[in-house]
Amino acid sequence: MPSSALRERLRASGSAARSGQASSGELDPVYLGAKGTQFAARRARCRAMPSACLLQPVLCALREGAGALRQLLAPDYCAACDAPVPRDQVFCSPCGPCPSPPPGHDVVRALVAGAYEPPLSTAILRMKFGHRTDLANRLALLLPDAGARSFAGRWIVPVPLHYSRLVERGFNPAALLARQLSRRAGGRYAPTFLRRLRDTPHQSRLPAAARRENVRDAFVACQSAAGRQAVLVDDVITTGSTLDACSRALYAAGVVHVTVVALAATPTP
Numbered sequence: 001m002p003s004s005a006l007r008e009r010l011r012a013s014g015s016a017a018r019s020g021q022a023s024s025g026e027l028d029p030v031y032l033g034a035k036g037t038q039f040a041a042r043r044a045r046c047r048a049m050p051s052a053c054l055l056q057p058v059l060c061a062l063r064e065g066a067g068a069l070r071q072l073l074a075p076d077y078c079a080a081c082d083a084p085v086p087r088d089q090v091f092c093s094p095c096g097p098c099p100s101p102p103p104g105h106d107v108v109r110a111l112v113a114g115a116y117e118p119p120l121s122t123a124i125l126r127m128k129f130g131h132r133t134d135l136a137n138r139l140a141l142l143l144p145d146a147g148a149r150s151f152a153g154r155w156i157v158p159v160p161l162h163y164s165r166l167v168e169r170g171f172n173p174a175a176l177l178a179r180q181l182s183r184r185a186g187g188r189y190a191p192t193f194l195r196r197l198r199d200t201p202h203q204s205r206l207p208a209a210a211r212r213e214n215v216r217d218a219f220v221a222c223q224s225a226a227g228r229q230a231v232l233v234d235d236v237i238t239t240g241s242t243l244d245a246c247s248r249a250l251y252a253a254g255v256v257h258v259t260v261v262a263l264a265a266t267p268t269p
């Protein structure tokens with residue numbers, strides 16, 4: 001597709017997302033996957049802040065370029081502190097090993113790499129709030145079954161971000177992880193399959209009783225998936241209610257089995 005046509009479709013779908021419209025036929029930048037979401041978010045930030053219009057894309061491109069260069073020069077580095085590490089090792093010795101997964105979650109059953117504690121929590125915060133998209137490649141090594149090709153034939157579906165949250169952050173960490181997982185575990189990356197229809201307050205700020213209600217009917221599958229198996233991917237499980245709501249949307253679309261995979265989980269509240 002010519003870049004001008006793509007820009008035109010992104011502009012049209014971005015306006016629709018901000019006004020609350022959701023049509024399965026249109027191209028929505030929230031669900032374009034890692035590269036597409038970063039591109040769409042950059043453009044949206046430019047429209048929101050005309051004074052930074054020239055600088056913002058340059059800064060974003062520099063950050064992404066620095067991450068790619070870092071990966072090229074030192075492909076194996078600690079995800080928590082950037083120190084060199086032996087091949088395929090995610091954390092250095094001083095940072096310590098990945099913490100063990102916490103006991104099973106009450107709301108959702110999931111395959112989890114570890115508890116949300118250092119050095120895993122440190123690395124996740126660097127990825128999400130430090131614009132270190134390159135760390136998704138490193139952290140995906142920790143995802144359960146990432147190297148076993150055991151998800152071949154399944155759809156790998158990231159938990160979607162709402163458009164406004166995507167603009168705020170610039171990328172969807174769950175989408176980056178899902179893309180890496182699909183490469184390693186053999187599944188089909190499906191970033192457009194689930195849509196988040198409305199923005200919801202952070203689950204951690206709500207009392208337990210309000211969490212399930214907060215995300216009820218917030219997700220919808222954009223096409224039929226009768227008979228399919230899906231792997232639902234998120235970065236951190238807090239209450240489990242979001243993943244539960246996503247699983248319900250997948251089952252409603254005809255998915256016969258959902259496996260939930262996450263990097264980290266907080267202890268059950």
Ligand SMILES: [Zn+2]
Pocket residue numbers: 078079080081082083091092093094095096
């Ligand atoms: Zn380290």
